[in-house]
Amino acid sequence: xxxxxxxxxxxxxxxxxxxxxxxxxxxxxxxxxxxxxxxxxxxxxxxxxxxxxxxxxxxxxxxxxxxxxxxxxxxxxxxxxxxxxxxxxxxxxxxxxxxxxxxxxxxxxxxxxxxxxxxxxxxxxxxxxxxxxxxxxxxxxxxxxxxxxxxxxxxxxxxxxxxxxxxxxxxxxxxxxxxxxxxxxxxxxxxxxxxxxxxxxxxxxxxxxxxxxxxxxxxxxxxxxxxxxxxxxxxxxxxxxxxxxxxxxxxxxxxxxxxxxxxxxxxxxxxxxxxxxxxxxxxxxxxxxxxxxxxxxxxxxxxxxxxxxxxxxxxxxxxxxxxxxxxxxxxxxxxxxxxxxxxxxxxxxxxxxxxxxxxxxxxxxxxxxxxxxxxxxxxxxxxxxxxxxxxxxxxxxxxxxx
Numbered sequence: 001x002x003x004x005x006x007x008x009x010x011x012x013x014x015x016x017x018x019x020x021x022x023x024x025x026x027x028x029x030x031x032x033x034x035x036x037x038x039x040x041x042x043x044x045x046x047x048x049x050x051x052x053x054x055x056x057x058x059x060x061x062x063x064x065x066x067x068x069x070x071x072x073x074x075x076x077x078x079x080x081x082x083x084x085x086x087x088x089x090x091x092x093x094x095x096x097x098x099x100x101x102x103x104x105x106x107x108x109x110x111x112x113x114x115x116x117x118x119x120x121x122x123x124x125x126x127x128x129x130x131x132x133x134x135x136x137x138x139x140x141x142x143x144x145x146x147x148x149x150x151x152x153x154x155x156x157x158x159x160x161x162x163x164x165x166x167x168x169x170x171x172x173x174x175x176x177x178x179x180x181x182x183x184x185x186x187x188x189x190x191x192x193x194x195x196x197x198x199x200x201x202x203x204x205x206x207x208x209x210x211x212x213x214x215x216x217x218x219x220x221x222x223x224x225x226x227x228x229x230x231x232x233x234x235x236x237x238x239x240x241x242x243x244x245x246x247x248x249x250x251x252x253x254x255x256x257x258x259x260x261x262x263x264x265x266x267x268x269x270x271x272x273x274x275x276x277x278x279x280x281x282x283x284x285x286x287x288x289x290x291x292x293x294x295x296x297x298x299x300x301x302x303x304x305x306x307x308x309x310x311x312x313x314x315x316x317x318x319x320x321x322x323x324x325x326x327x328x329x330x331x332x333x334x335x336x337x338x339x340x341x342x343x344x345x346x347x348x349x350x351x352x353x354x355x356x357x358x359x360x361x362x363x364x365x366x367x368x369x370x371x372x373x374x375x376x377x378x379x380x381x382x383x384x385x386x387x388x389x390x391x392x393x394x395x396x397x398x399x400x401x402x
Contacts, residue, residue, distance in 0.1 A: 037064050038307060043091070051323050052065055086105065088301075088307075090296075090297050094140075109133045109134060119333045122355075136293055136313075137316075137333055138321045139333060142358045145278065146261075146274045147160050149272060151179075164279070174230075184222075185235060186236050186380050188377050193376045210398050220390045226384060244264060263329060287358045295312070318332070318337040325341060331348060338352045375398065375400055379394045
């Protein structure tokens with residue numbers, strides 16, 4: 001998921017395309033460690049170790065766990081690629097999988113017959129590149145609409161909105177004094193793209209034609225929220241954390257946010273609820289998928305790669321999907337497991353619903369996602385700051401050369 005800190009990884013991943021021969025040329029025995037233990041590398045913390053150790057026992061292997069700070073993961077992957085010391089199991093932010101798969105660094109999980117049965121199509125595509133599966137996410141996240149129940153009640157609004165028209169009307173009713181009706185990020189960074197995609201995709205636009213009439217219409221709608229005074233002009237500088245702070249402080253009656261923000265909201269005094277993000281007509285909205293996928297690097301050690309694939313499959317068992325989801329406030333990738341979890345965790349219900357129709361950011365443009373995302377958030381920023389109309393901003397972005 002694109003927390004603000006994840007933008008650094010996208011930039012680092014772009015450099016990987018320059019190393020296809022280095023990555024594909026790992027010699028036998030050069031990957032992972034020199035002993036029989038599988039090396040596991042991620043940007044999590046020790047809270048996930050129990051899950052890893054459980055899979056090590058199930059698969060019958062010893063493991064060495066290497067937790068890397070988020071911002072340091074991609075630089076380390078580049079260094080490992082050049083020195084032929086890639087780990088046996090590598091966790092990656094979902095949008096980075098296509099980048100690294102293109103370089104030849106990853107083994108297709110298809111060759112190990114890793115099952116994706118029960119997973120939503122968007123989740124499978126998020127871990128795929130050119131039709132082959134390279135990474136599998138035990139749990140994923142997306143976006144929903146959070147709303148302040150007390151403010152809704154005070155305003156006489158009985159139910160949360162389901163359409164764009166209803167959301168704007170509610171936002172107007174809820175805007176008062178220094179409180180805006182809605183908060184979302186329109187920042188010129190990955191957060192800006194992440195929070196614009198539900199509007200763009202739900203309106204039928206695609207990222208390979210970001211100047212299409214449907215995309216223009218979506219950006220015009222978001223711009224109209226600001227023009228009508230229900231979205232702060234400061235949204236052009238807000239990342240997701242800043243938007244959440246506005247919601248918690250009562251300065252925004254609604255916000256676009258992810259499940260990873262639930263723990264912070266729960267610590268506040270806000271009486272809140274969440275629902276799928278409204279769409280133009282009330283049909284199911286289309287939101288972006290976030291999360292981390294586990295991959296098997298091309299280390300050249302066939303035996304360890306096969307065991308690594310079994311380890312990845314173990315991490316994606318229903319039991320472990322639920323464990324990962326509970327640790328990170330995310331949604332299990334298996335549809336049945338997610339539905340069952342939703343019965344005991346009402347706070348995730350909106351996200352479980354949204355994941356069913358959520359899309360991978362790399363499904364259409366593949367490894368070109370970082371450049372595409374930059375075009376989108378740059379256009380959003382230009383339009384929201386009044387430097388160009390939505391149509392002009394998107395046309396300029398679409399015609400921009402890499």
